[in-house]
Amino acid sequence: MLLVVTYSRAARRTLRNVCRAHEDSVVTRFGRAALFEPTAFAALQALRLREKHGVDVEVRLTRTFNEFDDVEGDVRKAAAAYESREQPSTPYAKFASGTDHPDPESLRAREL
Amino acid sequence: MRLRIDGRLRTGDAIAVTDVSAAAVAAAIRGDHERVHVAAPEPGPLFEHVGVITESTALRVRTAVARAARTRGLTTELDAERAAVRRRLDELECGESDPKAARRRVAEAGADEQRLRERVAELRGKLQAVRDAGGDESTVEATLSEAVRELSEVETERIAAEQALEAAETGARDERARREERLELEDRAANLAREARARLVDRVREEFAAAVAAVPGADPPADPYEASPVTAALAVARIGEPAAPLVVDTDRFDDAAAAAAWLDAPVVYIR
Numbered sequence: 401m402l403l404v405v406t407y408s409r410a411a412r413r414t415l416r417n418v419c420r421a422h423e424d425s426v427v428t429r430f431g432r433a434a435l436f437e438p439t440a441f442a443a444l445q446a447l448r449l450r451e452k453h454g455v456d457v458e459v460r461l462t463r464t465f466n467e468f469d470d471v472e473g474d475v476r477k478a479a480a481a482y483e484s485r486e487q488p489s490t491p492y493a494k495f496a497s498g499t500d501h502p503d504p505e506s507l508r509a510r511e512l
Numbered sequence: 513m514r515l516r517i518d519g520r521l522r523t524g525d526a527i528a529v530t531d532v533s534a535a536a537v538a539a540a541i542r543g544d545h546e547r548v549h550v551a552a553p554e555p556g557p558l559f560e561h562v563g564v565i566t567e568s569t570a571l572r573v574r575t576a577v578a579r580a581a582r583t584r585g586l587t588t589e590l591d592a593e594r595a596a597v598r599r600r601l602d603e604l605e606c607g608e609s610d611p612k613a614a615r616r617r618v619a620e621a622g623a624d625e626q627r628l629r630e631r632v633a634e635l636r637g638k639l640q641a642v643r644d645a646g647g648d649e650s651t652v653e654a655t656l657s658e659a660v661r662e663l664s665e666v667e668t669e670r671i672a673a674e675q676a677l678e679a680a681e682t683g684a685r686d687e688r689a690r691r692e693e694r695l696e697l698e699d700r701a702a703n704l705a706r707e708a709r710a711r712l713v714d715r716v717r718e719e720f721a722a723a724v725a726a727v728p729g730a731d732p733p734a735d736p737y738e739a740s741p742v743t744a745a746l747a748v749a750r751i752g753e754p755a756a757p758l759v760v761d762t763d764r765f766d767d768a769a770a771a772a773a774w775l776d777a778p779v780v781y782i783r
Contacts, residue, residue: 407691409698432695455610458688 526772542577582753611680
């Protein structure tokens, strides 16, 4: 999908108008950003915004994050285990230390 | 004020004119008209709202009322914060660097690489075919080695292009963080302005209502903010302290002197 993020009041206004005019192409709207269907028509709207507002408009191509494909199993397991921890106040680093769960630093170093 | 039309000089705080449009006098007050010249204090921010009052006046009443309150020196508790936000906005520098060229370079290098890869594969097949047929390999071989050399060059270019794009994206990310801050500050400034305006409007509510009720020839509604634009404009001008002369083109007053007296301001009255 196309993620369009705006960085000025004027660009945000235009994005709002575009979303209103082309609701069919909009998947979700956030305050100053919107997610569009992955079609050339949505790309046209995104590029139009960029023509008008230049670097105040950021466009990214996104896709669904598949946790069974995009990360290793230890990350999934760690997330599940952390969410069912007994002490809600335990930060992840402390939770992971002394266990098989990956520590935050090594996770940061791993790219998706 | 001193007003000169086609070289004829008039002075005073209430001047009636004929054969000149309100727009022409307004342009003269702003300092730019060929036939009409006005020597008077510079128009302040109130002038853009109620500087010219005609039967077709359009008015954002609350904004104008708040402006009028400002001309009287009224302030709000929010002004200091608003000034601080504006100062921060002025200091904030947002670059204009756009990684567009870097993106294009990556796309072009990628396309070149793809094209050359296909060409090399095709030439390898051709070379094999020539060999199998026992033909002369040398021409195909030379073409292939040239294509391989080009491919390696293009690969190098693609890698360099990707690195350049990555660097440009990092720079763009920093810049976006500043733009984000700017947007937040702008929103904050707008909210403060709205809130300050509401407070100012509130401070002069009674006075504005009284002024609306006192406009000659008006049939004031229960809510003064529902008054006709020309009535509202006259009331705003009356409660404010306009710096420059007002240009009045309505039949609400008998003459220039009556208008100037009611508005308590210098007036150019279009007859």
